[in-house]
Amino acid sequence: MNLPMSWLNDYMDIDVTPKEYADRLTMTGSKVEGVENTGEEIQNVVAGKVLSCEPHPDSDHMSVCMVDIGEGEPVQIVCGAPNVKAGQTVPVAKHKSRLPGGVKITKGKLRGVMSNGMICSHEELGLTAQDLGYEPEYGILVLSDDIPAGKDIREVFGLNENVVEFEITSNRPDCFSIIGLARETAATLKKPFSVPEPKFSENSENISDTLSVEVLDKQKCLRYCAKMIKNVKIGPSPSWMVRRLHACGIRSINNIVDITNYVLLEYGQPMHAFDLRDLAGNKIIVRRADEGETIKTLDENDHTLTSDTLVISDAQKAVAIAGVMGGFNSEIKDDTTTVIFESATFDASSVRLTAQRAGLRTEASSRYEKGLDPNNTVPAVNRACELVEKLGCGEVVGGIIDICGDIKNPKELSFRPEKINAFLGTDISLSDMTEYLKALEFTVDTNKMTVTAPTFRPDIECEADVAEEIARFYGYDNIPSTLLSGEATVGGKTPEQTAKDRICELLTAQGLNETYTYTFTSPSIFDKLSIPADSLLRRTTKILNPLGEDTSVMRTTTIASMLEVLARNYNRKNENTKIFEIGKIYLPSGKAGELPDEQEIISMGMYGGNIDFYTIKGICEALADNLHVKNVTYEADSENPTFHPGRTAKILTCGKAIGIVGQIHPSVTERFGIDAPCYAAEINFTDLFENINSDIKYKQLPRFPAVTRDIAMLVDRKVPVAELETAMRGAAGKTLESITLFDVYEGEQIPEGKKSVAYAISFRAPDRSLTNEEVNGTFDKIVKALETKTGAQLR
Amino acid sequence: MKEKLEQIKNKAEEALAHAADIDALEKIRITYLGKKGELTAVLKGMGALSPEERPVIGALANEVRSFLEKEIDEKKSQITAKLQNEQLKREVIDVTMPGSKQDIGRLHPLTKVLNEIKDIAIGMGFSIAEGPDVEYDYYNFEALNIPKNHPARDTQDTFYIEDNIVLRTQTSPIQVRVMEKQKPPIRVIAPGRVYRSDAVDATHSPVFHQIEGLVVDKGITMADLKGTLEAFMKRLYGSDTRVRFRPHHFPFTEPSAELDISCFVCGGEGCRVCKGEGWIELLGCGMVHPKVLANCGIDPEVYSGFAFGCGLERIAMGRYDIDDLRLFFENDLRFLKQF
Known part of the structure; x- marks a missing residue:
């Protein structure tokens, strides 16, 4: 909402600078976004009197003028306009002046003759025919002769206007008006304020003799007022009115339409003007539209209406969509002679829905949908009549049509100053509270201790709302700052939150960088990931109104997000990319009205350099190890189509799968545009967390030496080492301390289809030094088990 | 004998003077002091000396021996x-050559800022609450005093899953979930991901993050709100930071305020970052609306509370001078490695 300061000055004198004004209003809750001076771009341009005008000696179209610019000696100016004449009063851009668009004027020679500035056209001053109120002739702008030489041109055209731009919150529709902002200003600057009552004279006729109004839906139309103007003379509006509308972002149309817009801005009350000729049967009916009824609105768009749309109609047809926009069929025309002013209040949510459905957001609808004061309709329409009289553009017909619907009166609220002080943490006196509230036109009853908000403040519903009004004008700055007292709370993180922090530490320590990816994705990723058509992963939570297909479903896997990040880094030539994220997936329950199951997934992805399957597996192992996850095992998984069938493992804890780790299938990486092997892992955080052993106990450091034996064997290359280890552990007994794989070899000197595997096995007893015989016995058992259970042969 | 000893001593001294390495020294030691060495030979020949001479020569020989040993x-x-x-x-090396660095990964800048905020909050006795991204309309709007058709819904362009299920547009629904489950005293912060249907550009993203704070107890005042957030901001932005509360409107708080901090670039003088205002708008806050308390089964006549919420990206952008929101979600390693 824009507020021209001169308009505010109609109600009170503002004796603070625009900056201070902006600061003070901001601090009472009317946030100022900025103050703009409309004449800012024009500098050093004054009115001048052309004393003489001679042809340029060296040009067939230029003239050399002597101009009095109110500085004693007249100055010489060369002018190229055909209409310049001696005796005119004209705008003169002096030496070192500025014009709109960043134009700078300095003195200089034009075809050898010195020119000390420029005589300006209206375009050069950034003025339109609208600003002037008439169409000027081609060439320089000729001003009225009563303007003295030397007068600043911004003052001549009222261009030195400070326009304050306010951010109005949705709870304050009353502040979408000059009067509303004036009221806030008066309360803030502690100035007296009252809305002047419109004064005008009426003829002896009565509107009711000509027009009849019927309101059929009194829930949706809370009040409908109409006044009639006859002998209307349509024409341009005066420049002061045009300028004010312009400063508020509204284009001038003609005097009658401008009056409705002027009142809209001033009172915050949308108005509409109908041409009586177009109201069939001289009748206005406020009714629901017929299903499928059509109307062409003022912007010349056709709309098909539904039966819950409120329309204004005449005896035959709809002439306006109530609260949104008037109809093209009844607009004000150049030859309109009789006008009906409508000033009505419509139900907020009805207007909101209608405007949304029609795709029309207008000055009117944006005010109606926040809830307007039905008591504002009569003063507003009267103000319109006053303006008609002031502009001399018609004759106000006597009488008013005023039909009230279901108007709710504001509630009387209890007023407990001690409670408000306790709530705010302040010590504001009753008289101060009363003063703040009265400035806002609240009614305070100190006997009954009640407070009643004015009808234009439907946002005031409870005592907390009253407390806010008091706090605003007491000043938020004046409220003390205290620290929390009362019962202490311990605070802190849950074990899950701590575990997640630890996971971030462990993964960054291993060189992975944390990422944040979008949680919604494209349904096409399932094909990209080679996920089969019947997979449950394809059952997604869908967004009804997505921004686009590529962000239209909530993800059920993090692999695609991970691969997208890898691909982006790959395309940008970032080598050795290792990343991770702890992010959510969303698994729909399949039942309407239920939220999806949101699960947190630790996902990792990497490519480049020396990275292979064992790199990422090692990271998973170190993670599980450091978190003390119980019984982690890995099992080959050749079934997951997203992954390489021979280089992928399920991660299990206590036999239950909690994740997957492996190389991404080359067809998948190719689809993501990555020409390098990629490795990824997904681990379900909750499953992992549930298997964390939090009961860690110290084990005594060994006091007796360990005995180590190396073992090398030949075994079928298909036998996984995990099987060998299981066989060894099964046979080794209590003295086994550790089994460490140190070599796997295939190739020369190894028979086809076999591999050589070598381990270091360590034995130790807690209470004695082991003898060679003991160790040899165990070792023999291990060898035997390997032979019988895995077919391994000692090398 | 005496001369012989002197001679040995001199010869050995001479040899020592020329000895250049450990081997040469060892040879000298063997030559003179070894089992078959010259001095040893002299000592072996002592038997031939007279009893008077023996101690004298013996002493001299020992003297020579210990002299040589020394x-x-x-x-x-x-x-x-x-x-x-x-x-x-x-072994001199070029110490200006780079060290062999361990490639340690980095936390995302949003996590770093969030961790800072969590630490401050925990120090003030707050716990950390969480809630679902896919949320009921009731928690995201209605329980927060934003009924259907409320104009405030316009400013939060919402993604819908079903009629009554949305992608949460704010972290405030977590407030409601916490109050439903837990009785006062409540002190929580609730960080989380939120969604609004804004097309992506340098300052807009359909996905971003907020942090919500909620305090509910007997006797919580607006002065407590001010004091708590002031302390919070001074911890986050430095003790010189000035804080300003401006009246504002949120449907779920009353009174409501916006909190500005003095510009952390210019200190309040006015600059590019604060657009000449000297203040930077940082968060929204207010006293929990009595209707919201009542919706959660907390009696507003007995309890009161305050809530605040702010955008994590905004804080991180200010902190690290990041001018494009998209960088957070692109995850370019060259970006991630800077934090």
Whole structure:
């Protein structure tokens, strides 16, 4: 909402600078976004009197003028306009002046003759025919002769206007008006304020003799007022009115339409003007539209209406969509002679829905949908009549049509100053509270201790709302700052939150960088990931109104997000990319009205350099190890189509799968545009967390030496080492301390289809030094088990 | 004999003077002091001496022996020191060459800022609450005093899953979930991901993050709100930071405020970052609306509370001078590695 300061000055004198004004209003809750001076771009341009005008000696179209610019000696100016004449009063851009668009004027020679500035056209001053109120002739702008030489041109055209731009919150529709902002200003600057009552004279006729109004839906139309103007003379509006509308972002149309817009801005009350000729049967009916009824609105768009749309109609047809926009069929025309002013209040949510459905957001609808004061309709329409009289553009017909619907009166609220002080943490006196509230036109009853908000403040519903009004004008700055007292709370993180922090530490320590990816994705990723058509992963939570297909479903896997990040880094030539994220997936329950199951997934992805399957597996192992996850095992998984069938493992804890780790299938990486092997892992955080052993106990450091034996064997290359280890552990007994794989070899000197595997096995007893015989016995058992259970042969 | 000893001593001294390495020293030791060495030979020949001469020569021989032993030791440490010096000189490296760095990953800048905020909050006795991204309309709007058709819904362009299920547009629904489950005193912060249907550009993203704070107890005042957030901001932005509360409107708080901090770039003088205002708008806050308390089964006549919420990206952008929101979600390693 824009507020021209001169308009505010109609109600009170503002004796603070625009900056201070902006600061003070901001601090009472009317946030100022900025103050703009409309004449800012024009500098050093004054009115001048052309004393003489001679042809340029060296040009067939230029003239050399002597101009009095109110500085004693007249100055010489060369002018190229055909209409310049001696005796005119004209705008003169002096030496070192500025014009709109960043134009700078300095003195200089034009075809050898010195020119000390420029005589300006209206375009050069950034003025339109609208600003002037008439169409000027081609060439320089000729001003009225009563303007003295030397007068600043911004003052001549009222261009030195400070326009304050306010951010109005949705709870304050009353502040979408000059009067509303004036009221806030008066309360803030502690100035007296009252809305002047419109004064005008009426003829002896009565509107009711000509027009009849019927309101059929009194829930949706809370009040409908109409006044009639006859002998209307349509024409341009005066420049002061045009300028004010312009400063508020509204284009001038003609005097009658401008009056409705002027009142809209001033009172915050949308108005509409109908041409009586177009109201069939001289009748206005406020009714629901017929299903499928059509109307062409003022912007010349056709709309098909539904039966819950409120329309204004005449005896035959709809002439306006109530609260949104008037109809093209009844607009004000150049030859309109009789006008009906409508000033009505419509139900907020009805207007909101209608405007949304029609795709029309207008000055009117944006005010109606926040809830307007039905008591504002009569003063507003009267103000319109006053303006008609002031502009001399018609004759106000006597009488008013005023039909009230279901108007709710504001509630009387209890007023407990001690409670408000306790709530705010302040010590504001009753008289101060009363003063703040009265400035806002609240009614305070100190006997009954009640407070009643004015009808234009439907946002005031409870005592907390009253407390806010008091706090605003007491000043938020004046409220003390205290620290929390009362019962202490311990605070802190849950074990899950701590575990997640630890996971971030462990993964960054291993060189992975944390990422944040979008949680919604494209349904096409399932094909990209080679996920089969019947997979449950394809059952997604869908967004009804997505921004686009590529962000239209909530993800059920993090692999695609991970691969997208890898691909982006790959395309940008970032080598050795290792990343991770702890992010959510969303698994729909399949039942309407239920939220999806949101699960947190630790996902990792990497490519480049020396990275292979064992790199990422090692990271998973170190993670599980450091978190003390119980019984982690890995099992080959050749079934997951997203992954390489021979280089992928399920991660299990206590036999239950909690994740997957492996190389991404080359067809998948190719689809993501990555020409390098990629490795990824997904681990379900909750499953992992549930298997964390939090009961860690110290084990005594060994006091007796360990005995180590190396073992090398030949075994079928298909036998996984995990099987060998299981066989060894099964046979080794209590003295086994550790089994460490140190070599796997295939190739020369190894028979086809076999591999050589070598381990270091360590034995130790807690209470004695082991003898060679003991160790040899165990070792023999291990060898035997390997032979019988895995077919391994000692090398 | 005496001359012989002198002679040995002189010869040995002479040899020691020329000994250049440990081997030479060892040879000298063997030559004079070894089992078959010259001095040993002299001592072996002592039997032929008269009883009067024997102690004198014996003493002299021992003297020579310990003299030589000492000389050899000294020479040995000299040579060792010299050798070590030479060794050290050979081992000189270019210490300006880069070290062999472990490639340690980085936390995302949003996590770093969030961790800072969590630490401050925990220090003030707050816990950390969480809630679902896919949320009921009731929690995201209605329980927060934003009924259907409320104009405030316009400013939060919502993604819908079903009629009554949305992608949460704010972290405030977590407030409601916490109050439903937990009785006062409540002190929580609730960070989380939120969604609004804004097309992506340098300052808009359909996905971003907020942090919500909620305090509910008996006797919580607006002065407590001010004091708590002031302390919070001073911890986050430095003790010189000034804080300003401006009246504002949120449907779920009353009174409501926006909190500005003095610009952390210019300190309030006015600059590019604060657009000349000297203040930076940072968060929204207010006293929890009595209707919201009542919706959660908390009696507003007995309890009161305050809530605040702010955008994590905004804080991180200010902190690290990041001018494009998209960088957070692109995850370019060259970006991630800077934090």
